[in-house]
Amino acid sequence: MNQLPDRVRGRRRVVARERVVALDPMPYVPPEREQDFLETLRRLWRHRYLIIGCAVFLGGTAAAVAMSMPSMYVAESRVQVGVPPVRYLNVEAIVSDVSPDQERVTNEGFVIQSRDLAKQVINRLNLVKDPEFNPELQTPSRWSRYTDIGQLVPKSWLAWLKGIKGGGEDKAPSAIDPVAARDSHMIDVLLSRVDVSVLGRSHVLGIKVSSANPQTAAAISNALADIYLDYQRQEKVKASERVEKFLTGRISELREQVRKSDQAVEEYRKRYGLYKGQSSGVTSQQLTELNTQLIQAQTAKTEAESRLAEAQALRKGGMGGESVPEVLRSSLVSSLKQQQADAERKAAELAAAYGPRHPLIINARSEIANIRARVAAEVAKVIDGLAREARAAEARYDAIAQSFDQLKGQMGNVNERAIELDALERDAAVNRNLLEAMLNRAKQTIGTEEIQQANAKLVSPASMPAGPSFPPKALLVFLGAVGGILVGAAVALMREGADRTFRRADQIVAATGLPVIAMVPQLTGGTPPQVHVLRKPTSPFSESLRRLHIGLELSEVAESPKTILVTSATPAEGKSVLVASLGRLLASNGKRILLVDCDWRCPKLHQLFRCSNRNGLAGLLTSETAALDDFVHHDALSGVDVVTAGEWTPQSTHLLTSERMRIVLDALAPDYDQIILDTPPVLVGAEVLAFTRMVEKVVFVVRWGHTRREATLEGLKQVIEAQADVAGVVMSRVVPKQYKQYAYGHASYEYARPVMARIG
Known part of the structure; x- marks a missing residue:
């Protein structure tokens, strides 16, 4: 291989995307796959042994209980x-x-x-x-x-x-x-x-x-x-008898209370010269007006304090005073910000033409600093004005509140004596009414015991x-059996309803409109999958990988895709193992395959191929004069080439989505039949969306019975919104025995791409 050139000599394929998939919040279900009565029966049939066991257990329990109960x-x-x-x-x-x-x-x-x-x-x-x-x-x-x-x-x-139950106290036998x-x-x-x-x-x-x-x-x-x-x-x-005794004593008490209450009312009137008709209407009106003003002053005070607190919080939080609403509405600040933007643009243009010590560069920087100082001064003035406004509102509120308190005290003195007189009159009226009621009741109750x-x-x-x-024994046994069937059916439906994963290929097709190009079974035993494809090239696992390769070949009519990206929605879906196994299988068949580990957070390819992770993609992107042979590891068992992730630093991760990454892929493309990229999950790494613009095809991996539908649909939604060309979906780690319970005779593999449906 040659060294990485400064300019790309290879051609760059432009992917035409003619249609954009509409994404809805709810999954779209075609009418032919609606959950009808037959679908419910199939769900119950999958858990038939559970339902029969519940029916037998509850029916037998009911029969035993009914036989042991005595007849009543x-x-x-x-x-x-x-x-x-x-x-x-x-x-x-x-x-x-x-x-x-x-x-x-x-x-x-x-x-x-x-x-x-x-x-x-x-x-x-x-x-x-x-x-x-x-x-x-x-x-x-x-x-x-x-x-x-x-x-x-x-x-x-x-x-x-x-x-212990008796509190630990020693009780004599005679106490019980x-x-x-x-x-x-x-x-x-x-x-x-x-x-x-x-x-x-x-x-x-x-x-x-x-x-x-x-x-x-x-x-x-x-x-x-x-x-x-x-x-x-x-x-x-x-x-x-109790009522008659109570009435006799109560009547004598009420007579004395009526006499004392009437006498107290007359003495109070004579002492203070009170007459009815006196009122405090003027004072009441003043109190109402002050109350209205107090509410308005409190509202103004609260608004001023909230604006000042918001401005101070933004400054303390490190956001600066420029985000204060009053500052944003200031025309002078807006004008200064426009001048600052013009000055910064001018400085950027000069920096592209001159060195950092050029007089024009120094003058431009000085001008930017002056404008920033003027902006900071104007922001400080606006915040100081908010503080003065808050202090003025608080002073006005305190003055009105003091007048309101004084008027309330005056109002209380005016009405205090009238209120006390009304209370005395009410007590006297109540005592008289009680006395009359007691006398009437006493006349009716005397002598009623005999009748x-x-x-x-x-x-x-x-x-x-x-x-x-x-007990109704036959009915109990019947109800027990029916209850067992209902309980078993409820448990079965709850288990089915709680399963928010994909179990069949047609479920993915119905929810996403994308074809399932392969269903990769899960291997049992100690042989790793990347080794299994070499030892058993005709096994179902190897055949499923060939289906994946053929599906990729058929996804393009003109030519086979050169660069393929493999991703998933969440971690632990078997994506890296799938890439390693597919690469070895294709390389053992004579194809030139290159695997690139782009998952810098959790790299796996160097572990699967047992090679060093020192010289990898990170060094290839950061080195200016990089020799490709130094960063490509050759697998002696299958002939596949691997570019590991390398040793990444947080400061260099931006290179994954840079133009240099595209240059590297274009430089490697002529030497290989296919380049397969192992990328991070979509919901974990945002750089996957940028990778989709650099490759020809995207393969989305979904783990059978593990990945939740919401996560899968959200990941596909982001990939399709990035205008990626998705070849299809691969269901990984499928358990064959359990899959038969969900298949219903449906085909496990689908190659024909249906009409693109909505993804929710």
């Missing part, structure tokens, strides 16, 4: 709530009790399920002798040996746990009443068997009691209804049920 009988009695009692003194009260609201009916249902009524039912029916409700009479069931965990725990541990504990447990058992509900939209409560004995269920339901009716009447009698009756009645007593109503 349910008896129901019905009580109507809101029956109007006989009233002799107040007809309006009778009418109001005819139609109680739904909330009241619900509250009465909670009363029926109270612990007091349950205790009375236990005592009346002598349920202490019933083993179903008394735990002391129960015998261990056949399931107790499997469900009682206490049998497996040592007694010392149980005693220690009980001590075994009878009270037994009664409390029986009440809990009884209430767990009682269900009180409202029948439809009526005022009738249904009292359902479940029990293993049908006679016991009917007896408990009827006893609970009778005790509730008696309890309601007793509560009304007690309430009447009180419950506002409910027993509509239908409970009868002994003919058969068990719980």
